[in-house]
Amino acid sequence: MLHLSLFLIFGAICITGAINLLVQRHPINSALSLVVVMGSLAVEYLLLGAEFVAAVQVIVYAGAVMVLFVFVIMLLNAGEEEQTSGSRVAILFGIPGMIIGSVLLAWVLVARSGTGEVALGALPGSPRSIARLLFRDFLLPFEVTSVLVLIAIMGAVVLAARPEAVEHTKKEG
């Protein structure tokens, strides 16, 4: 009972944060609403028994990615955005589409897996089982992904570095 009510409360916070993210006009308020979304998602993971994923969600998304977002907004000193009335196409197709999509998704999930409760620790969510999956069963995809990320980082560095800066470091080194 406590479990379900906590789940519903944090689900509501999560959705409110997501709507607030769209409604707010100042980028920093939107970024902070996204932090709230991330935080309440972490709590939902925790309630589902995935304590490791919850902790990683907070450390990586709320603690690092969103800090960088806030950092960039601060650095650019972005001001208030203008509110547009939105496109008619989005209202005509977007809202019905969203409702149909979420109803379909909920229906499939309920029909496939039911709404039974899961005890904490019943499903594989501990660091040990995740590590088994990552470093034994799915080692190759995991390593390929890490190489992909490395390539992306190097690409970003090449694109961001100005030619004269590269020349400068060449002379120094």
Add this chain to the structure above:
Amino acid sequence: MNVQTYIIVSLVKIVLTIFILLTAVAYSVWLERKVVGHMQNRWGPTRVGPFGLLQPLADGLKFIFKEDLTPPHVYKPLYIAAPMLAVVFALTSISVIPIGNAITVGKFSTPLQITDVNIGLLVVLGITSLGVYGVALAGWSSNSKYSLLGGLRASAQMVSYEISLGLSLIGVLILSGSLSLREIVLAQQGTYFGFIPRWFFFQGQCFAFFVYLTSAYAETNRIPFDLPEAETELVAGYHTEYSSMKFAMFFMAEYANMITVACLATILFFGGWLGPMFGPAWLQQTVLPVLYFIAKVFVFIFVYIWVRGTLPRFRYDQLMAFGWKYLLPLAIANLVITALIVALRS
């Protein structure tokens, strides 16, 4: 244990922990003023009470009664929320730190920490990684160039040093095989040759300890990494525009973070509450462990102050270069070597 007792015991522990932590914060400030004073051939506080021991109380009263100025053109909601965020995250992160064995009274037994979770270390890291919002938002919402620069420096510095901080801890995790802080301490029991304790520091994690301590100083914005509040360049950095209790909140958050970092260093590298045991059972079970823990944390706080009294401040580019070019490779090397040794041993 039924639900009512659980809730009551938890509430009592929370109130006690916050009370002890805030007292420790107040007296770390006193200790810092006293020690730095003596290092600089001054007396430090002497006027209020014997040895100036009531100085923290006087400071607290002064903070409460000072006028709370809000400069014009600040972004009010965040300007007010920022110090609260800083202090809330700083106080929350202590909740999973164990300071001793379980207390047993009759049939009833409870661990000496607010709650024992099996991902304790990740909880501490997660909460401290959120602490940067207090500093960054304070800098931005103050609408002043000094504050903004302080906030920018703080967020860049804390995100960079968090990586080497996290990596330096993985060696300990490999050796202990657990993320629970209580189990990490219990993995360090025993001695080598009867007198060298099997603390992780002596199990070859001394480089990791160096990386951890250095990154932790940067994470808590302490000298030699206190660029976010560098007085000579930025007036007071991110809290330039704050006064009265709001300023005090940042101050409390900084010292509470120092204490958390010292607790973590004690638990992860120096055996937590372990130490030579003697005397009757109640002494061995409860009193000595807590005393050992407090003594070790005190040593780390003293080292913090000592470093502050000794080292000058880095330049900003030196700070970034040091973090990325020296600490990070050192942490990775330590991780690889520890993993290799553990793999070869098993």
